Amino acid sequence: MRTINSAPTTDRALLKPNFEPFKRLKRGNYFHGRPDMDVYKILIDAYRLRMHDMAIFTNDNDKDSIYGGAEDGLAGFRRFLCRAKAVPRMLPSWWGDKKQAECEQLGCQEGWSSLDTPIDHVAVRQYYKDKYMDIQLRLLAEDIYGTSIGHASSKFLRNRVMSLLDGSTITMGKALRETVFRELRDLLLDKLWAKV
Template identity: 45%
Template sequence: MNKPFHQLHAKKWLHGRPEEDVYKLLIDTYRLRMEDIYNLEGDVDADSIYSGVSSGIPGFRRFLRLVERRRELLPEWWSPAKSQECVALASGQHNDYNVDHAVEKSDIIQQYGDQMMPMQLRMLGEQIYGTGPGGQPGAAMMQMQMLAEGGGGGLEMLNLDVNQLLRRGR
């Protein structure tokens, strides 16, 4: 995606994507948020797998209802039927997007091949929940990332992979 932080800021990050990609991004936003609540706040949602329930689907359904209240975040094609398709993917036992399995930041990076994807998911989560992980606002980081995407006077270095720099120096 071109300028993902600009897209997030404009609340268009999920727009223009294939349906299954939107489902996967919503699932991973939810799973990463549950992980953050557990790790950063030392708390758990009562209906998430971190509380010991046998299925995270009730918590994920609650999450989707929150998303649907922020209609501008969702693509125009979103409907109750699409919500059910998303839940079906989240409950699939043989896929990487099952809400009954925890996810960590490193899993997200590996899955998407993007060091910045956890931050993007967290920023989408902030738009959905109204707060960032641990209650921290992400507005300053959003602005910094948008500057970096737009050639913000040297800030473009924020998005470089250090390994790429080391390989070039050989």
């Protein structure tokens, strides 16, 4: 495992800006109409951030992730993609075996999207130049796995965040960040109490 990717890097984060990402997440068409390279990067980063969050907040490491001792996390990422394909309308209509192979190949290369390098929420925000990108990635991972980090049977974060979308734009950003912070803080406290 390498050290956590730190941004900025020389490559461009996304080819096409993602307008109204939380509304697109709510509608279930987040990836639709996006360039293939953007979809690949976002899928890779949703997986990488989920593995990071699981390692930090729950000690529940997938054995085929870099946190569980795997060299590059490709096997775990393939399982993640299989789950994504099973979610109705998650992936764009052009997704298929060839596109999945291209996505996996990107994850095996050096650079930001490397599956052998961990990321955290700070690096994600810096790389994408979007202070809510880590929340978007966490919500995507919830939709793909069907559960929140540390919640075996619910999409806690999605339900909380989506309830905020009907509020004013001015207060929504602050409420989003506070909701995610509280959820992750509570997971960390649960982890610490379990060790006592």
